[in-house]
Amino acid sequence: MSMEDYDYLFKIVLIGNAGVGKTCLVRRFTQGLFPPGQGATIGVDFMIKTVEIRGEKVKLQIWDTAGQERFRSITQSYYRSANALILTYDITCEDSFRCLPEWLREIEQYANNQVVTILVGNKIDLAEKREVLRQKAEDFAESQSMLYLETSAKESDNVEKLFLDLACELIREAKQNKLDNTDSAPMPGEGKAISYLSCCSLN
Numbered sequence: 001m002s003m004e005d006y007d008y009l010f011k012i013v014l015i016g017n018a019g020v021g022k023t024c025l026v027r028r029f030t031q032g033l034f035p036p037g038q039g040a041t042i043g044v045d046f047m048i049k050t051v052e053i054r055g056e057k058v059k060l061q062i063w064d065t066a067g068q069e070r071f072r073s074i075t076q077s078y079y080r081s082a083n084a085l086i087l088t089y090d091i092t093c094e095d096s097f098r099c100l101p102e103w104l105r106e107i108e109q110y111a112n113n114q115v116v117t118i119l120v121g122n123k124i125d126l127a128e129k130r131e132v133l134r135q136k137a138e139d140f141a142e143s144q145s146m147l148y149l150e151t152s153a154k155e156s157d158n159v160e161k162l163f164l165d166l167a168c169e170l171i172r173e174a175k176q177n178k179l180d181n182t183d184s185a186p187m188p189g190e191g192k193a194i195s196y197l198s199c200c201s202l203n
């Protein structure tokens with residue numbers, strides 16, 4: 001496949017506290033593995049995966065940012081051109097949930113206002129250690145017009161679904177945008193803000 005051989009190109013950026021499992025989610029999706037002894041991300045990491053959705057090739061550029069505070073000024077610069085943000089917390093760590101309003105302020109400040117944001121509660125394989133009730137997280141996501149999904153990078157639960165549903169939604173937006181702007185066709189992914197997924201349900 002040549003470099004240009006795709007119908008859509010979307011940029012997805014993962015953000016959230018250190019240690020919530022961003023790198024593991026990306027590795028699981030792009031490489032199908034759960035890396036042992038994963039070190040903290042330094043700055044930003046980048047991976048690509050091309051998927052096919054209903055006969056169309058979709059190239060996903062996935063940016064995995066460091067959660068540690070000291071990298072914040074580097075990671076912020078990656079928000080602006082993101083088509084989608086995956087805001088991740090750890091369901092076994094109340095603190096990572098409590099920090100979400102802080103992350104939302106970052107998004108408001110640095111991301112483009114049409115970005116699609118999904119809240120992800122990771123590590124559901126550790127059900128006995130859960131500190132954040134699903135209902136509480138769902139309510140919070142709804143109050144902020146975010147989608148919500150719970151995952152396990154370790155057990156590969158909902159990881160494929162997370163990225164494919166996002167890709168589906170971004171395609172839907174891009175198509176809608178093209179219909180709305182027949183004169184000046186926008187770049188794929190420069191769609192309008194949305195409040196729910198219509199082509200692939202997240203439930």
Ligand SMILES: Nc1nc2c(ncn2[C@@H]2O[C@H](COP(=O)(O)OP(=O)(O)OP(=O)(O)O)[C@@H](O)[C@H]2O)c(=O)[nH]1
Nearest residue numbers: 018019020021022023024040041067123152153154
């Ligand atoms: N049980 C369980 N552990 C997980 C899961 N995902 C990640 N972990 C563990 O959580 C720790 C942190 O994972 P990372 O993927 O490095 O976290 P991160 O969010 O990328 O961290 P930073 O790079 O510092 O921002 C590692 O020890 C992983 O093995 C999961 O789904 N289940």
